Amino acid sequence: MNEFELIAHLTRALPTNDSVLVGPGDDCAVLDLGMKDRVLLFKTDAVVEGIHFTADTPPEKIGHKALARCLSDIAAMAGTPTCALVTIALPRDFKVEVLEGIYRGMSALARRHDVAISGGETTTNPERLLISIALVGWAPRGKATLRSGAKVGDAIFVTGQLGGSLAGRHLDFEPRLAEARWLAAQFPIHAMMDVSDGLAGDVRHILNASRVGAVLLGKSIPISRAAKERTRDLSAAAEGQPSAPLAPGPRKSRLLAALTDGEDFELLLTVASRDAVPLLDTWRTQFPDVPLTCIGRITAGSGLKIKTEHGVHELEAHGYVHFA
Helix, strand or coil: CCHHHHHHHHHCCCCCCCCEEECCCCCCEEECCCCCCEEEEEEEEEEEECCCECCCCCHHHHHHHHHHHHHHHHHHCCCEEEEEEEEEEECCCCCHHHHHHHHHHHHHHHHHCCCEEEEEEEEECCCCCEEEEEEEEEEECCCCCCCCCCCCCCEEEEECCECCHHHCHHHHCCCCHHHHHHHHHHCCCCEEEEECCCHHHHHHHHHHHHCCEEEEEHHHCCECHHHHHHHCCHHHHHCCCCCCCCCCCHHHHHHHHHHHCCCCCEEEEEECHHHHHHHHHHHHHHCCCCCEEEEEEEECCCCEEEEECCEEEECCCCCCCCCC
């Protein structure tokens, strides 16, 4: 089983109760604890040495990433984070100064977003460092943005630029919390999530949850400078080869990186087509330093297609999947 097959298998018969409005399958659990004006958002996430960072990664950046991943999921639901608990599992030869750096990185990010770090747990993990964050937040009642609301005809948008995260951005990205709350307050956002495993994989989560299809516009995908630099030397190797959709080549390999690299932690959202132009116009005045790009549309049926210079065809590429 890959990651998503395993999740579906393990969660199909979990106990629940009346407080659970949204359970497994979205960015956060959504809980109704009887507050008149808001619902609770609850999220947990982990980073593991050798998977999400290396032994020589600066400790402050490890701490930043550990908390920022959870904050990005709160952003995906247009929420406000409030309190975190930290579980840290350590090899027996751990260094205190490394842990101090990790907590400095977490604390600096937490202070910027008014998040309390109010406890946690320490334990032993013989081989490698592991950090798990449990985060609580809230969203206005009726305003938490889910993956399941995309509608046929919606425009698909993404913030920022995609691809090339291994150049360093995966360690120091800023969660789009302010942007997400602004979006939900200003426009009827039909569906939203954060791009953590690659656009090609994550857009499928929205499609599956909403029971729709989509066409992406290859020329409109915003490709980061890091992705362009990482793939610029492939053009010489591809010269003289037959041309095919997403085959190696200057633009195509960059596009593939933007679709599959993962850990971009940008917002992926859908809105009614009538709101697309007003959204772009007002976004530019509110967030001039953060690009917002229309990258496709939601269609009837199922499946994910991409439009390139070769026409419209099924998108075979997927994002990162654990255990695959």
